[in-house]
Amino acid sequence: xxxxxxxxxxxxxxxxxxxxxxxxxxxxxxxxxxxxxxxxxxxxxxxxxxxxxxxxxxxxxxxxxxxxxxxxxxxxxxxxxxxxxxxxxxxxxxxxxxxxxxxxxxxxxxxxxxxxxxxxxxxxxxxxxxxxxxxxxxxxxxxxxxxxxxxxxxxxxxxxxxxxxxxxxxxxxxxxxxxxxxxxxxxxxxxxxx
Amino acid sequence: xxxxxxxxxxxxxxxxxxxxxxxxxxxxxxxxxxxxxxxxxxxxxxxxxxxxxxxxxxxxxxxxxxxxxxxxxxxxxxxxxxxxxxxxxxxxxxxxxxxxxxxxxxxxxxxxxxxxxxxxxxxxxxxxxxxxxxxxxxxxxxxxxxxxxxxxxxxxxxxxxxxxxxxxxxxxxxxxxxxxxxxxxxxxxxxxxxxxxxxxx
Numbered sequence: 001x002x003x004x005x006x007x008x009x010x011x012x013x014x015x016x017x018x019x020x021x022x023x024x025x026x027x028x029x030x031x032x033x034x035x036x037x038x039x040x041x042x043x044x045x046x047x048x049x050x051x052x053x054x055x056x057x058x059x060x061x062x063x064x065x066x067x068x069x070x071x072x073x074x075x076x077x078x079x080x081x082x083x084x085x086x087x088x089x090x091x092x093x094x095x096x097x098x099x100x101x102x103x104x105x106x107x108x109x110x111x112x113x114x115x116x117x118x119x120x121x122x123x124x125x126x127x128x129x130x131x132x133x134x135x136x137x138x139x140x141x142x143x144x145x146x147x148x149x150x151x152x153x154x155x156x157x158x159x160x161x162x163x164x165x166x167x168x169x170x171x172x173x174x175x176x177x178x179x180x181x182x183x184x185x186x187x188x189x190x191x192x193x194x
Numbered sequence: 195x196x197x198x199x200x201x202x203x204x205x206x207x208x209x210x211x212x213x214x215x216x217x218x219x220x221x222x223x224x225x226x227x228x229x230x231x232x233x234x235x236x237x238x239x240x241x242x243x244x245x246x247x248x249x250x251x252x253x254x255x256x257x258x259x260x261x262x263x264x265x266x267x268x269x270x271x272x273x274x275x276x277x278x279x280x281x282x283x284x285x286x287x288x289x290x291x292x293x294x295x296x297x298x299x300x301x302x303x304x305x306x307x308x309x310x311x312x313x314x315x316x317x318x319x320x321x322x323x324x325x326x327x328x329x330x331x332x333x334x335x336x337x338x339x340x341x342x343x344x345x346x347x348x349x350x351x352x353x354x355x356x357x358x359x360x361x362x363x364x365x366x367x368x369x370x371x372x373x374x375x376x377x378x379x380x381x382x383x384x385x386x387x388x389x390x391x392x393x394x395x
Contacts, residue, residue, distance in 0.1 A: 032320050062208055065200035070212050077216035081223050088230035091238060095315075153321060172321040 006128050010136030016109045017140035017181075018188040023109040026100050027141065028177040034157050037145030039093045040100060041138025043082050045131065047104050051075045052118040052130035059119045071114045076105045109137060140184075147180050148172060238314075239285075239299075246301030246310035247273050247281040259386045261286075261378055268382050279304050285314070286379035290371040293317030296326075298372070300379045307344045311376070323368030330372065335360050340376060350377050 016022050023044075030040045054074050062070045083101045086094040094101070104110065113133055118126040149155055152171030154162045170176045198204050243253065250273035258267040269285040281303040288296050296316040301309040313327045330340045337353065337360045350373050351357025354366055361369035 058212075060197055062212075063198050063200040063204045066205045066209055070208060073209075073212050073216050077219055080220050084223050084227040084231070088227040088234060091234040167321075169321045173319065 003125070003128055006125060007132045010129075010132030010134070011139055012136075012188065012192060014133070015136045015140055015188065016133050017137060017144075018185050019192070020109075020112075021185075022112055023107045023137070026103055026107060027144065028174065028181065030097060030100050031141055031145035031148055031177060032152070032172050033149045033155075034142050034146040035093075036096055037141030037143075038138060039090075039097055041134070041141040043086070043097070043101060044104055044107060044109065044137055045134025046082055047075065047078045048110055048113060048134040048137075049127055049130035050078045051110055051114055052126040053123055054078075055114045055118040056121060056123045056126035067119065068111075068115075071111060071119075072105070075110050075114065079104045109133060144177070144180055144184060147184075148176055151180075152176060242299040242312045242314060243271055243273070243283040243301070245312050246299050247283055248275075248303060248309060250275045250280050252277070259382055261382050268379060270383075270386065281309055282383060284379040284383060286375045286382075288371045288375035288378065290367075290374050291316060291318055292323050292365070292367045292371070293319070296368075296371055296375060298375050298379075300376060302344075302380065302383055306346075306383075307342050308340050308376070308380075310341060318368045319365070323362065323365045325362050325365065326368055326372045329362045329369075330359070340373075345377055345380050350380075 010016070012019075014020060017024075017027055026040055026044075031037045051071070051074055055071055058070075058074075059067075079102065082104070083094075086097075086101065113129060117129045121129070146156055148171045149157075150161060152167055152169060152173075154160060154164050154167045171180065198208070240253075252274040254272040254274070256269045256271050259270050260267045266287065268287070271283040271285075273280050273283065281301050283299060283301045285297065285299050287298070294317055296318070297314045298311055299314055300311040303309040311330065316324065316326070318324045318326065329338065333339050337358055340348075340350070340359060343350075348359070349357040350359060352359055352361035352366060352369050352373065354361060355370070357373075359369075359373060
C-alpha cells in the first residue's frame with residue numbers, strides 16, 4: 001500500500017469522527033476547549049500507534065478466539081502508561097481530562113483499528129495507520145473544541161477573543177457539542193463529495 | 195507465520211503471557227512515576243495554600259480535625275511567619291455540588307476572616323458552576339465576595355435563601371454547595387480553636 005496515502009487518509013477521507021463516526025463519547029465529552037481536545041487527541045494518538053505496532057507484531061501468535069481480549073489488554077496497558085505519565089508530568093492537563101483518559105481503553109477507534117487494520121497488516125503500515133487515524137482524531141477534536149470554545153467562552157487556547165458577556169453558554173455544554181458536530185459532519189461531507 | 199490454532203492450551207498460554215507482560219510493564223511504569231506524581235500533588239497543594247493565606251515562612255505539618263458535621267475530617271495547615279501565627283489553611287469539602295463532591299482549600303487569617311480560597315476539585319457545569327473558582331473573590335457586585343468576611347458577621351447563605359452572599363448567576367446550587375463547604379471549614383475551625391483555646395489564643 002502507498003504509505004503516503006495510508007498516512008493522509010485519516011484527516012478527511014477516513015476521519016474517525018467525521019466519516020467513520022467512531023469514539024463519540026470522548027469526542028462530545030472533552031471538547032469544551034481546544035486545549036482539552038488537543039490533549040485528548042494526542043493521548044489517543046500515542047495509544048493508537050503503540051497498540052497498532054504491538055498488535056501487528058504479535059498478531060500471528062494470538063489464537064483467533066482470544067484476539068479481542070488480548071487486544072484489549074494490550075490497549076489498556078498503554079492507556080494506563082499514558083495516564084500515569086500525564087499524572088506525573090502534566091498534572092494540569094490530567095485534571096481537566098480526568099475521567100476520559102481511562103475511557104480511551106473503550107474508545108472504539110483504538111479497538112477498531114486494531115481489529116480492522118493492525119491484525120491484518122505489517123508493522124510499518126500499522127504504525128502509520130495509527131498515526132494517521134490518531135492525528136485525524138486530534139484534528140477533529142481541536143476543530144470541534146476550538147469552535148465550541150470560541151462560541152461558548154469567547155476564547156481560543158485560553159486567549160480571550162471578545163467579552164464574556166456575548167458568549168452563548170450552550171456551546172460549552174453537551175447540546176452545543178452535538179450541534180457543532182452535526183454542522184461539521186455536514187460540512188466535511190460536502191467537501192468530500194465535491 | 196501461520197495463525198496459531200485456537201486450542202484451549204494455546205488460548206490459556208497466550209492470555210497468560212500477554213497479561214504477565216502487561217502487568218510487568220505497568221508495575222515498572224508505576225515505580226517510575228510514583229515519586230513525580232506524589233511530588234506534583236504536594237506541589238499543587240502547597241501552591242494552593244500559598245494563594246489562600248498571607249505570606250508565611252513556616253507551615254505546620256497537616257493535621258486532621260473532625261468536621262463539625264458530615265463526619266469526615268478536614269486537613270488543617272497552620273502557617274507562621276517569624277514564629278507568629280498568620281493564618282490557617284483548611285482543606286474542606288461539600289457533597290452538595292451540582293456534580294457531587296467539591297473540594298476547596300480555604301484560608302482563614304488570624305483575625306478569623308477568610309483570606310482566600312482555591313477550588314481544588316469539582317465537577318460543576320463548565321461556564322456556570324465552574325465560575326466558583328473566581329466568583330466569590332470578585333468584587334463586581336458588593337455582596338459577591340467572601341474575602342475578608344466571616345460567618346459571624348455576614349450571613350453565609352445565598353441571597354435567595356435570605357443570606358448576604360450573591361449567588362453565581364444561574365448556578366444557585368453550586369453557590370449553595372460552595373458556601374456549605376466554606377461554612378463547614380469555618381465551623382470546624384471555630385470548634386478546633388475552642389478546644390485548643392489554652393495554647394492558641
